Amino acid sequence: MASTTHRCWGTGRCRVGEQVLFAVAAIGTLGFGVGVVFFKDAFRAAVSLIGTLLSVALLFIALLAPFAAAIQVIVYAGAIVVMFLFVIAYLGDRGALPGPDRLDRWQVFGWLGLIGLGMFGTVAILDSTAGPARPAPDTTDVGSPASIGDAFLSSHLLAFEVTSLVLLVAAVGAVVLAKGAVQGEGGR
Amino acid sequence: MTVPIAAYLALSLGLLVLGLIGVMRRRNPLMLLLSVELMLNAGNVALIGFSRQWDDPSGQVFALVVMVVAAAEVVIGLGLTVAIFRNRTNLDVDELSAMKG
Amino acid sequence: MATALAWIVLVVPLISGLVLAGWPTEPPHAVTRVLGVGSILLAFILSATIFAGLLGNAADDRAFTSSAFEWISIGGVDVNLAILVDPLSVMMMLIITGVGFLIHLYSVEYMEHDRDYRRFFACMNLFVFAMLLLVLAANFFFLIVGWAFVGLASYLLIGFWYQRPSAVAAAKKAFVINVIGDVGLVLGAFLVLRTLGTLDYGEAFARAPEMGAQSGTALAICLLLFVGSAAKSAQVPLHTWLPDAMEGPTPVSALIHAATMVTAGVYLIVRCHAFFDLSWLAGDIVAFVGAITLLLAATVALQQVDIKRVLAWSTVSQVGYMVMAVGLGAYASGMFMLMAHAFYKAALFLAAGIIIHALNDEQSLDAMGGLRKYLRVAFFGMGAGCLAIAGVPGFAGFFAKDDVLSSALAYGGFGMFCWVVGVVGAFLTALYMFRLLFRAFFGPGPDGGYDPTPHPSRWWMSVPVVILGILSIVGGWLQVPFGWRGLDSWLTPVLGTGAEIIEPTHTAEVITIIVSLVAAFGGIALAWWLFGADPERRKRLAGVAAGPLRVMGDAWEFDRAYDDLFVDPGREVADVMATKVEPDGPQGLITGTVAVVRGASRVVSASQSGMVRAYTFWMVLGISLAGIVIALVLAGTS
Numbered sequence: 001m002a003s004t005t006h007r008c009w010g011t012g013r014c015r016v017g018e019q020v021l022f023a024v025a026a027i028g029t030l031g032f033g034v035g036v037v038f039f040k041d042a043f044r045a046a047v048s049l050i051g052t053l054l055s056v057a058l059l060f061i062a063l064l065a066p067f068a069a070a071i072q073v074i075v076y077a078g079a080i081v082v083m084f085l086f087v088i089a090y091l092g093d094r095g096a097l098p099g100p101d102r103l104d105r106w107q108v109f110g111w112l113g114l115i116g117l118g119m120f121g122t123v124a125i126l127d128s129t130a131g132p133a134r135p136a137p138d139t140t141d142v143g144s145p146a147s148i149g150d151a152f153l154s155s156h157l158l159a160f161e162v163t164s165l166v167l168l169v170a171a172v173g174a175v176v177l178a179k180g181a182v183q184g185e186g187g188r
Numbered sequence: 189m190t191v192p193i194a195a196y197l198a199l200s201l202g203l204l205v206l207g208l209i210g211v212m213r214r215r216n217p218l219m220l221l222l223s224v225e226l227m228l229n230a231g232n233v234a235l236i237g238f239s240r241q242w243d244d245p246s247g248q249v250f251a252l253v254v255m256v257v258a259a260a261e262v263v264i265g266l267g268l269t270v271a272i273f274r275n276r277t278n279l280d281v282d283e284l285s286a287m288k289g
Numbered sequence: 290m291a292t293a294l295a296w297i298v299l300v301v302p303l304i305s306g307l308v309l310a311g312w313p314t315e316p317p318h319a320v321t322r323v324l325g326v327g328s329i330l331l332a333f334i335l336s337a338t339i340f341a342g343l344l345g346n347a348a349d350d351r352a353f354t355s356s357a358f359e360w361i362s363i364g365g366v367d368v369n370l371a372i373l374v375d376p377l378s379v380m381m382m383l384i385i386t387g388v389g390f391l392i393h394l395y396s397v398e399y400m401e402h403d404r405d406y407r408r409f410f411a412c413m414n415l416f417v418f419a420m421l422l423l424v425l426a427a428n429f430f431f432l433i434v435g436w437a438f439v440g441l442a443s444y445l446l447i448g449f450w451y452q453r454p455s456a457v458a459a460a461k462k463a464f465v466i467n468v469i470g471d472v473g474l475v476l477g478a479f480l481v482l483r484t485l486g487t488l489d490y491g492e493a494f495a496r497a498p499e500m501g502a503q504s505g506t507a508l509a510i511c512l513l514l515f516v517g518s519a520a521k522s523a524q525v526p527l528h529t530w531l532p533d534a535m536e537g538p539t540p541v542s543a544l545i546h547a548a549t550m551v552t553a554g555v556y557l558i559v560r561c562h563a564f565f566d567l568s569w570l571a572g573d574i575v576a577f578v579g580a581i582t583l584l585l586a587a588t589v590a591l592q593q594v595d596i597k598r599v600l601a602w603s604t605v606s607q608v609g610y611m612v613m614a615v616g617l618g619a620y621a622s623g624m625f626m627l628m629a630h631a632f633y634k635a636a637l638f639l640a641a642g643i644i645i646h647a648l649n650d651e652q653s654l655d656a657m658g659g660l661r662k663y664l665r666v667a668f669f670g671m672g673a674g675c676l677a678i679a680g681v682p683g684f685a686g687f688f689a690k691d692d693v694l695s696s697a698l699a700y701g702g703f704g705m706f707c708w709v710v711g712v713v714g715a716f717l718t719a720l721y722m723f724r725l726l727f728r729a730f731f732g733p734g735p736d737g738g739y740d741p742t743p744h745p746s747r748w749w750m751s752v753p754v755v756i757l758g759i760l761s762i763v764g765g766w767l768q769v770p771f772g773w774r775g776l777d778s779w780l781t782p783v784l785g786t787g788a789e790i791i792e793p794t795h796t797a798e799v800i801t802i803i804v805s806l807v808a809a810f811g812g813i814a815l816a817w818w819l820f821g822a823d824p825e826r827r828k829r830l831a832g833v834a835a836g837p838l839r840v841m842g843d844a845w846e847f848d849r850a851y852d853d854l855f856v857d858p859g860r861e862v863a864d865v866m867a868t869k870v871e872p873d874g875p876q877g878l879i880t881g882t883v884a885v886v887r888g889a890s891r892v893v894s895a896s897q898s899g900m901v902r903a904y905t906f907w908m909v910l911g912i913s914l915a916g917i918v919i920a921l922v923l924a925g926t927s
Contacts (some may be wrong), residue, residue, distance in 0.1 A: 013220060029199065030199070037221065046218075049222050060232075070212075076258070080259055084218065084262070087266045091218070097215070102282060110212045117204075118208050125194050137239055140243055142245045149251070174267050
């Protein structure tokens with residue numbers, strides 16, 4: 001499909017739909033995010049991450065970026081989290097170092113930092129409410145695979161090539177690390 | 189957009205802060221990496237939000253690049269974690285303080 | 290022609306000295322002899338040639354300067370490497386190279402068994418070069434250069450046997466006192482430059498009257514130059530280095546501390562007579578210092594038991610005579626005495642050296658006696674020298690001392706005080722010198738005889754002593770009272786014929802001759818009575834006036850005074866500086882800086898914990914700080 005128009009858009013009902021979608025996705029994101037950060041069990045944390053990632057995909061859809069949403073689900077939730085799960089299965093049983101956290105006394109600085117960041121963020125957000133000269137269009141081509149592909153191959157060609165290089169590096173790195181591991185265990 | 193961009197940004201900020209808290213508090217390297225994923229996603233949300241607002245594909249392009257980089261980073265990160273911690277009894281980044289002043 | 294030869298005379302000892310100094314190993318003694326002694330012989334022959342050449346010229350036409358190159362030229366002041374050949378410098382050249390050659394010849398045998406044969410001749414040659422530079426310089430600049438080199442050579446030679454701590458200490462003492470003199474000399478030269486605008490002798494002396502007679506400037510210049518003189522010529526209070534300098538080998542004592550270096554001060558005053566003529570007060574002060582030195586040194590010499598120390602104090606005393614003479618304005622008399630003293634003092638020292646050499650380095654009079662049986666040449670040399678120094682008629686010392694004393698009397702006023710002091714000094718001189726002679730050569734030997742028998746020396750050592758002894762006898766006939774005044778006329782072109790030049794009157798001459806004869810023979814007689822006739826008498830009489838005699842023997846406690854005044858406080862200051870001031874001050878700055886840096890780095894390095902999460906904290910803190918700043922900016926602009 002060339003454009004992503006929906007029949008209800010342009011009428012008042014889809015507005016509400018968008019807001020509902022946003023609310024659900026937001027709750028999911030934050031809720032599962034809390035789970036990621038605060039679950040003690042590694043497996044549960046990884047599964048919470050899946051939830052977070054799917055919620056973010058919903059957000060992308062609300063923002064009329066279906067291709068990004070699709071990639072999010074496939075790459076992130078599909079590949080990355082699976083890798084995590086594999087490693088957790090391999091390593092996950094081991095616990096942390098015994099004894100108290102050595103950095104406990106400094107965590108006040110961390111909290112201060114977060115508060116500062118929060119303040120900055122708030123100001124930035126409030127600043128952004130100034131809004132653009134023209135409002136965002138209700139329907140748009142931006143977000144379709146064609147549009148993104150076009151952007152990648154014309155104005156963002158360098159980013160495209162660099163990305164491929166990064167993937168190559170990652171692949172090579174993975175092979176090297178794996179080889180080391182295999183040799184460490186007596187294989188070749 | 190009926191939902192103002194500020195909402196998306198606030199969400200992004202919240203996700204970022206959550207991720208930061210995770211990075212600072214968690215000692216398990218795998219949990220550390222998960223928290224980093226959260227932060228990356230926060231960035232993506234902001235990027236795509238702005239892409240929608242300014243009606244410019246650049247934001248989405250960048251978000252895709254971020255996803256690719258995240259994938260590469262997770263690969264290497266997990267590989268390192270496995271390589272380092274295979275033979276240790278504890279999964280704790282505090283153990284890795286050989287370079288100290 | 291004369292100046293060309295003079296350049297060669299100057300350069301030859303320098304080259305031979307440098308060649309010997311730079312020789313990588315110890316060459317065969319023959320090589321050292323040829324280079325070391327031959328160079329001085331060549332210098333003497335050339336000096337004699339220059340002298341003969343000058344004699345051929347008319348009396349006015351005897352001053353030549355020659356400039357090798359321009360050294361400094363600033364603001365109208367030119368300092369050239371220039372030499373001046375005139376009667377005064379030629380006279381000094383002859384003495385330096387002539388007596389120097391004889392002493393070098395003597396050293397061939399004296400130093401025969403020394404390990405450092407080559408080094409000795411290298412240093413001696415360098416000394417001769419330095420002394421020649423001093424007397425040949427045509428401006429104050431190179432005078433100072435030569436002066437400093439002479440001091441250096443003296444240091445090297447006094448401390449020749451550097452393994453002896455006493456020799457090293459003596460060398461240091463000589464050098465330090467010389468430096469005091471150097472300061473005076475340099476300040477004097479500065480003042481000359483500032484007042485007269487030039488350092489060249491000819492111009493400076495021509496412009497000297499501009500300073501005004503009896504002016505403060507003239508007085509200042511003269512006194513500053515005299516400080517230099519006094520240090521080099523060992524006058525009170527800068528005399529304490531000379532007796533200690535006897536630590537050096539005997540030829541060194543003969544050359545440096547008898548014949549040449551100590552006379553450099555006298556030469557300086559004579560050369561700068563144009564300044565001293567302008568300030569009678571300066572001249573009187575100089576003469577006074579000379580008189581005091583003369584008397585003081587003579588009393589000390591009476592008490593010395595070491596044969597070389599007697600001669601050393603004797604030198605101080607005799608140079609006092611010369612300084613007294615030139616202070617009063619009797620320049621030619623002073624130079625005459627300089628020449629005569631060179632002959633007889635060198636003869637005395639070299640004869641003493643024969644004794645020391647024969648007795649295997651024994652220097653104490655207590656261990657000597659009846660040597661005239663064994664060491665005839667030494668006896669001749671020392672006898673001639675003693676007769677000369679005592680002022681027995683016919684010998685060189687008689688004519689020279691007479692010249693000085695009668696000039697002093699003719700000066701009148703203050704000069705009469707000097708005359709009295711001089712006469713008393715003459716009596717004492719005769720006394721202590723004949724004490725030396727009688728105790729060493731007459732009387733019984735030490736208990737148990739000599740072991741081994743003193744062996745006479747070979748011709749290397751004997752011939753110079755004989756020659757110098759003969760010169761002590763005949764050298765005086767150059768200037769005879771009531772007769773021809775050879776030296777006066779020789780030096781007239783240099784000294785001028787102004788009213789300031791003192792010539793002895795006939796009355797003065799007569800009175801002086803009579804009185805000095807009485808003094809001289811009286812001294813000899815007393816010496817014979819005390820030391821010669823009955824060798825035990827002196828021991829019996831030793832109790833008389835023991836206190837004053839002890840003080841005299843201790844050189845009037847000058848050394849102790851200097852220790853208390855300068856050396857000990859200096860040491861204490863140095864101690865405090867080393868132990869307290871330096872660690873806290875300059876050292877403290879450095880160690881303090883180091884401590885601060887260490888402390889700071891320790892604090893900073895505490896942040897390098899190696900823990901990832903700590904770094905995360907820091908990062909978050911940093912980012913948030915940056916964020917706050919941006920937020921403030923945003924808030925400010927919007």
